[in-house]
Amino acid sequence: MLLKINKELLEQAIASIGAHPASLPIFANKAEILPFKLLQVRTPAANILKQEMLAAGGDAVVPTGCILNADKYVDVLLLGTRKHYALLLKKLEVMGYFGLSKVKAELEQALNPAPMVTTLADGRQLTYEEMCVMGILNVTPDSFYAGSRVPQMQAVLERAGRMLADGAGILDIGGESTRPGSDSVSGEEERSRVVPVIAALRKEYPEAVISVDTYRASTAEAALAAGADIINDVTAMEADADMADLVVRSKAPIILMHMRGTPKNMQQNCEYGDVVQEVATYLAERANILRERGVGADKIILDPGIGFAKNKEQNLLLMRDLTTLTSFGYPVLLAASRKTVVGQVLGGLPPEERLEGTIATSMQAVYAGAQMVRVHDVKEHTRAIRMLEAILRQR
Structure with a gap:
């Protein structure tokens, strides 16, 4: 009889033979x-x-x-x-x-990778013994998934409270839709949407970790002053040259995401020779801009940008080979929640019916060794992730 051994349990299998512990x-x-x-x-x-x-x-x-x-x-x-x-x-x-x-x-x-950690400007740290779940709170009227839109302050606070109770490690606040084909809003409009919400969240939930989803340094700076902890830049500091200066000055961590063009035209920029290699090398180069200015690895998070200037096949390749990004020594975020690729794979499902498919992407993130997922449905993802982690760790 021949038994195939799970490589994750190899040392246990060796010990079961009766080999010397040394x-x-x-x-x-x-x-x-x-x-x-x-x-x-x-x-x-x-x-x-x-x-x-x-x-x-x-x-x-x-x-x-x-x-x-x-x-x-x-x-x-x-x-x-x-x-x-x-x-x-x-x-x-x-x-x-x-x-x-x-x-x-x-x-x-x-x-021999060092333990992953993200250090906030106030000294608090995110460690990744288990995957961190980031909850999405869009204070926009036109985000692609209607269920993520929270237009009123009290509703935002209530939803944030539910997300935190359900296991969210980070709340991500966005004031401008970046769905394919979307138009930008002015910086003033974006700040008027996100800054009051962040200030209210900081007051209501003082221990919460808050991320601001923006590519504008001016919005990020105002959000940090209002109580945000992390900058989530979908352009990896390409759109605003002042963003790198802000990261250096503020000591706030930043999420660097891969995208080509703008949300308006990005889906006309999907030609790659090797999408996985090109995305990985781009993000490493963007991270190096900060490292050369003295920013530590504990201030940088990488996001491959699922759905941003990628077609279905390219998105699937990036998720399949997500482990490529995990070798750089930075935490990796997968943000695929209810995105078009999920609907495409499952036969054209609308955003409202993409929960199960999205949970599958989070399971792949666990297997790939990523540290974080950004999702609309915190409770469902947290439960699924913790169950898979328990299976893999047997505890």
């Missing part, structure tokens, strides 16, 4: 191939990595003709277990040439 990590480090793709590596470095991985017992995929150094830079796919990478890293310690020091640093971070 041998468990040794066997575990030999058990799983971990593929890593290195982008734009100098060709001599690629050849060195190929030979050193082979010598360690692993392998590396390089382009045909790489040995001839025909191209200055190439991509490399590393294939090895933790044991193989440990041997490679030891060799790379004395190879400070051809950019191999950077390769070593990136591999070390990916293999």
Whole structure:
């Protein structure tokens, strides 16, 4: 009889054989191939990595003709277990040439990631022992899902209270719809919608973590002054050059989302060679703008931008390969709640009927190792996520 073993429970399976306890990590480090793709590596470095991985017992995929150094830079796919990478890293310690020091640093971070944390400006921290659920509160008259629109102050406070009671770790307040084809509103109009709501929420729920969904630095600054904790910028600081200055100055965390164009025209900007790689490298580059100015990893969150300048197939690829984003050392947010891709996959369902499909996207976020989901239906998602986490952790 042959039993297939869940790789997440490998150490338990090894222990069940009766192996010596000290041998468990040794066997575990030999058990799983971990593929890593290195982008734009100098060709001599690629050849060195190929030979050193082979010598360690692993392998590396390089382009045909790489040995001839025909191209200055190439991509490399590393294939090895933790044991193989440990041997490679030891060799790379004395190879400070051809950019191999950077390769070593990136591999070390990916293999031994630091615990994820988001530090708010007031010193409070979000830790991610369990997935954080962000509840959506739109104070707009035209958001794509009518059920998320909360036009009156008392209704906003009541819904926020329900979300917090249902398990929301963050409340996300938006004052301008960014659905496909939507028109923008003025900064003054946006601020008149969100700032009073944020001030009221801070007074009513002083311990709540509040995010403001805006791409305008002026709105973000006013929202922070009113009590917001996090900036959620769907343009990753592209729309307003002052946003990076505000993040540096305020010490508030920012969510950087991938989008092309504007909500009005973004669905005419869906051409990619490799959507997963292009979105991942873009977000890493936007994060580096802040890192170079002294902003820590605990102030940055990445969002692939489901539904923003992507078609159905591209959205599905990004969700399937969400784990690609989790290797950068920043928390990852998936925001797919009731979006068009859910309706498309399920036969043209309207937003009101996309709850079950959205819950499936949150389950994938758990499997991919993401830290946060942004949803309209906090109670349902929190219950589903906590159940899946209990199954995976057996507690």
